[in-house]
Amino acid sequence: MKKLSEYNRKRDFDKTKEPEGKVKKSGKELHFVVQKHDASRLHYDWRLEINGVLVSWAVPKGPIADTSVKRLAMHVEDHPMDYIDFEGTIPKGQYGGGTVMVWDTGTYLAEGSDDVAESEKMLRKMHKDGNIKVVMHGKKLKGSYHLVRMSGKEDEWLLLKGKDEYADKREFDQHSVLTGRTLEEIENDNKSEVWQSNREEKKSFHGDVDHILDEEPEKSSQSQSKSKSKPTAKKKTKATEKTETLTSTKNSPTFTAEDVAAAKVRKTFPKEWKPQLATLADAIFDSDEWVFENKYDGYRALIQIHKGKVELVSRNSLSFNSKYKELVEAFSIIKDDMILDGEIVVEDEKGLSHFQWLQYFAENPNRGKLKCYVFDILYFNGYDLTSLELLQRKRILEAVLPQTDEIIYSGHIAGEGTKAMKEAEAKGTEGLIAKKITSHYHVNKRSKEWLKIKVTKEQEMVIGGFTEPKGSRSGFGSLLLGYYEGNDLIYTGKVGTGFNEDSLKDMYEKLTALVQKTSPFKVKPREPKVHWIKPELVAQIKYSEWTETNSLRHPVFIALRTDKKPKDVKKEIATPTDKVVPEEKGKKEVKKTKAIEKAEESTITKTSAKAKEKPADETKTGTPKAKTVTKKKSKTGKPGWDTEKVEVTHPEKVFWPKEGYTKGDVINYYDEMAKWILPYIKDRPQSMRRTPNGIDHEGFFQKNVAGSAPDWAQTEKIHSDSTDEDIEYLICNDKETLIYMANLGCIEINPWSSRLGSLDNPDYIIFDLDPNETTMENLVTTAKKVKEILDTLGIKGYLKTSGGKGLHIFIPIKPKYTYEQSRDFSHIISQAVNNALPKITSLERMPKKRIGKVYLDFLQNGKGKTMSCAYSLRPRDGATASTPLEWEELDEKNFTVKNYNIKTLPERVKEKGDLWEDFFDNAVDLKELLDKLG
Template sequence: MPKLSEYNKKRDFNKTAEPKGTVKKGGKELRFVVQKHAASHLHYDFRLEIDGVLVSWAVPKGPIADTSVKRLAMHVEDHPMDYIDFEGTIPKGEYGGGTVMVWDTGTYLAEGIDNVADSEKVLRKMYKEGNIKIVMNGKKLKGSYHIVQMHGREENSWLLLKGKDEYADKKDFDQTSVLTGRTLEEIGKDKKSDVWESNHDGKTETKNPNKIDLEEVADAVEQLKTDSESKKKTATETETSQTFTAEDVADAKKLDEFPTNWLPQLATLADEVFDNEDWIYETKYDGYRAIIEVNDGDVNLVSRNGISFNDRYKPLVKAFDAITNDVILDGEIVVEDTKGISHFQWLQYYADNPDRGTLKCYVFDILYFNGFDLTSLELVQRKRILEALLPQSDQIIYSGHIKGKGSKALKEVEQKGGEGLIAKKASSKYYINKRSKDWLKIKISKEQEMVIGGFTDPKGSRTAFGSLLLGYYEDGKLIYSGKVGTGFNEESLKDIYEKLTALEQKTSPFSIKPKEPGAHWIKPDLVAQIKYSEWTETNSLRHPVFMGLRTDKDPKDVIKEIAGPLTPEGGNLEAEKTTKKNAVKKADKVKPAKADSDKKPAKETKTKTAEKVIEEKTPAKKAAAKTKSTSKTMKSKAGYDTEKVEVTHPEKIFWPKEGYTKGDVIAYYNEMADYILPYIKDRPESMRRTPDGIVKEGFFQKNVAGMVPDWAQTEKIHSDSTKEDIEYLICNDKETLIYMANLGCIEINPWSSRVGTLDNPDYIIFDLDPNKTTIENLVTTAKKVKEILDSLNIKGYLKTSGGKGLHVFIPIKPKYTYEQSRDFSHIISQAVNAALPDITSLERMPKKREGKVYLDFLQNGKGKTMACAYSLRPREGATASAPLEWDELDDTFDLKNYNIKTLPKRVKEKGDLWEGFFKDALDLEEVLNKLSQ
């Protein structure tokens, strides 16, 4: 309930003119005030009279009249009623120091109540429940407003929203006082204005000159916290901001002058993700690393090799002008499309195309603040300070993090199309201009910086040059690593060619001259960012794709990055400079100490540590020994190895528990190709690659430009979101199917439309996804879908999802849009939900539909994919998406019965249960006409 003890505790009323906190009996009307408060950070204090006090929230961005906007409101201490008309100045250095304006004031009632007495009763209940709905009658704020507590966040985090009524608008409010008509600046300059002084405890404090005085900052953090909308955090489960004081940063070192030569700490490449509560996980951005220096109002953006970015990225220089303190920050400059996906080439050519994408800087660390070196502080402490101080905008964004849950963080980044993670030890210091094992980079797709040592002549219609000749440094020598001829456009070809010819020389810079016909050699001054699939045994990049030039990298620093093994000391990984073969040999030598293996730990932990990850590699080898021998697996290789596809590592374990191998997957698709191909032919493939089997999430690959063999069929499809062409693989034959399986595609994910009619799907999907419910409820839901389809004379084709759910497909003629197919699925799903409201749900949020079957009609969308009929799934048990007969949904039905071993036998007995699927294609318009009758 409202109280003033905290308000009184913070003030010494022998020294301040502020009103003493006493509860006053309410009058004939309920009053409110909104005070604009220019303290260390500008904010608005939103105060409602409840039970004789002003219950208060700090709103960083202020109230709005736009119903589409939400404002963060941080609950602060209650204030006395006498505070309602204060307008004046609180001296700097005192609690809440700054200028205060009465921005708006008036009366209010609880929504739906027309008298004060009943409103007071209802308001007590609303306040207790964290959901206050009121109707305001102020000079600026009028009509319905809601103040709602945010669950799952800090207890004092609320939201302020405008209710829908005749006062809703997108207008901007007048920013002068409703009492005096003055601006904040005019109030601050008025020496006759009220002046209040306060002290936290009434005691005189002797300040330590080596401590940072962060009282203003701490006050701002306490009242403002974090506005999750404006910060656009990069992970869905970031830690909330915490308050801090000068004592928290007592170990910071005071410097005599502003440092101007600090370069960023670098991360070590890791070969896999891990979970550890002592680590935090940030998004790895695809851009330029930058140190941001703000010194006496001057902004300097510095690359990781000391080159200024100011001329190239002037809008960011202007954006960082908002920082009023002297600081050094660490961040990454990117250019993003409308979906938030960064494009390195857009960033590289930003000066030529400033309107292509949005220029941003994600800031993730603070190294210096107003004369103090913060690098000795723990990482999480530095991030708290950064989050409180950083003035955020559409271009400056605080980079959040997930604590402990590396696997979950990587999965979320992958789903968003990101590059990977940076794992950081939470307690680590900042090491200037050093590569540290306290920071680890975990990449989803493999990328490598490469030195350009030459180029070849163009062929065919290509202009400028054919390929770039690449290399890396080892022991001071430039080692040749192959060539790259894809990933260029006309713009980059021309630009790069000019740079190449300016550096041309007669001799090869490589330690061993590559035998490339028509080669031209250059001085090795250029560095390229290359995406690739793997290193070959001949020490070349396989399937390289050019991403862009790196002007922020010294060529001499480019080495071969190989993800090293996890070491037992705290979860770090090593980057090796040797070849992949040597790295593997070295990894095999890393074994837990005998004492550790013989001694059972006192208490098991759920957290995956680095040492545990090493140990987990051993069971896979044991599983291989328990299953069919390598010789047996290799013997079966002859059945699927073709002239077009060279199968590699068929003995690799994909399911450690069952012992199934990569070879088993390839053999399955070889045997099942005739059944699968009808459902994937002429369809773009979104390849979900799991090259390490089910122990890792794997990754999706859509663009195969320059990566697939010449005989493979592909199709370029323009992406409206990225404004670029994506080259998809088309699987029309067994060889391509085996090629995909050899890449680690356990699962086959085709589009719902074919080449030639890509905007028009030829089937509609009903995805029945159980969320902690029973198999009985799943079966009941599927039968209800069939019942409704039967009533419309529509044949529904049933299959298992291969996971926990069921799919019902209906074929349609490819002349309708994805939106129309989705609308139809939605109509049927609504009918199912209306018939089975207790066991089904259309709610998208998983937490709100626990214990129910989710009717996911949104799977019907262009580019969305679903595991096809007979596709294996990277799930425990090697389950598969199996076509079913409807009468198989009985009391004995078990999803696990349909797997890699049972399906080949099943089709021999039953044949293809979906045979004739496309012959039954419906005319959707005729069906919709029936629904409307």
């Protein structure tokens, strides 16, 4: 790298306020910046954080998104990390004299890595080798980019766009991502000062209003009414305001005196204000009188900034400051007095928000990115803006709000609610907030000028008790739920799904701390073995519908809401949209899609103000209509599907971005492979693992299909001892049901180990060999040892790839023994393998205690536990499949699981047939086996 000493040598820090070069250690993320630099010649400076400095290249023609274009990139001296938010003017006569804009900034990782420490190590080697490959997460630059040193050249490199979903021929916006200014505006704004960091005090607004809002409120009010000499801009027409969309601003945002002319002067700072609330509506609509914003999955907050002090205040007046200190620091760059309205979220690296991550952010700050989406402004420097119309407030907000990694302006779509809802479903937001363009801000009130239209149905509920756990479940069985009518807590049923081991433990600790002897409900529920608690906890519950008995159907626990008061929890009934937004002359027809009330396919992913329209997600269950689906071409080159029963939706949706495989490819695969797969899933309950947005997005399991499976599909109700509830499982006995599951996003097929008629008695035993950072040689050696031991008992072990990194060995058994007995046998054999290979195998459940070893997971043998079946695809890189193998194929030198995938399997079975064809014919008697061992 070119040392910082070269950077320092070229600059006179008495004449330029550029930061002096100092190495800084990397934080939790690796950052980059691209600066547009109008020096002796216009160019772009591309800077990557490596080893505590910004390693830099000058790119004369600027960044590209087109993979066919190459850009010359000249390697220049390293710059200090403090340079990352440098925007301003370097004095003439100084090195690099001219205007600098922060054209784009964000985080990045080395291509092929999702870990910062690993990326740093890879980047050092890449830089030394002259071949840098990174994945950018900027506001403009996204996806793969490569910097390659030209042969025989020291400083001459090439910048290229890698092939991915972000590659296209777009023209980038040429405004600063920090301040929205052009180069010319930055130059004009900085004529009075040489350089000003975005993190220091600055004016986020500019234009005619600067001199007005800097004055005392009383004086400013007089100047507005009397002075005609001050410059103003023409007020936008109603038509312009109606159609204006601020999701992507082409011009630098400004506002004028006329924007605040109607605002009230307020002498005291209104700390007592609470946010306006929206009314639940039942359907989406189109109307030129409304705009549509994303509904965020986080905590609502008012951001109060007064005399340099920042307060993040929840909707019930609690402070978020200690919990989200990073946001307090982020907003502290604002020096004006203001009150903002926004939503605090935590997003993963894909931009998906996770409410539970937000809840426990203080305990685990490294998990996800903390952000605040800001969508309204209520107060600014002595002016009460609540009486202004919505678009006036948003125009002011965009002008004064600094854009940083943590603070994001929330845009909107005007008029086109149906389009906005499709985008919301495709990107996985909670839904939309519809706002009337002419609406004022109603402090601490619920208004019908703001409507919330949800993708999925959710209801806040107060927890009043819990039941004892059953079976293998720990902590508790179900939560007893209710809502308030006046002072009465009304019982609405219980919820026992949506928990994992960690959340069960955490919830149980909270419940036991609130135990009381009496029921808090108006009418005591008739539930056995109930522990009553003080009604102080509020839960967010997802459900399909309200029943006639006032209960939630198919409730699923999402998270606790610490920002909601129990007494504020009421039963939310959706207002008919046509009652709030009546059809009027000149207004577009209300689209009664009833998306909120139908179990249509949708999902929960991230919001973005502006994105290409994508197909709707398939997260909610839905009953497809009968429809003939014609055959289609696919990425894999296989023939399409053909069924009279299943309506296939959005086959073009990409499930594997890297390979380009689509949902249609998955359906094609299962259509072609049905005859090979069905013998291994017939008559077995399906625990559907759904990944409706592809492998880069978090999937989920769905067991209960009550009310959602098509009429022609076979289902079976099975009682769950852990939740004391009946669960209606899907039974896949034919190709149509298999394609129905694939259409729901089931890349992976996960049947029970037992069949209908003998659900308590499995008909095979599983040996799951799970490598934990060990070698292929160790994995193969372990599998062969299992075979060796089984051979001595006269048992044929059936081998397959897991479809992931491991191997599975199955033994068919007669279905007359319990799951406990099958697990005991697997445990005995696993112990024998571990005793023979103690250095490379482990029975330790904690992953950190078995690093470098093959885990012998005998616990996969349990009722309701599932394993990907033979020939099942897996949501993994390469679209791998769980593939039956001949033992002779297990060669540690040449064997690789990636050879068995969505493209190779159909040809493989045509060549080799089903290697497990005699599987169920060779079922062994478990008692006889145990007798041999005994």
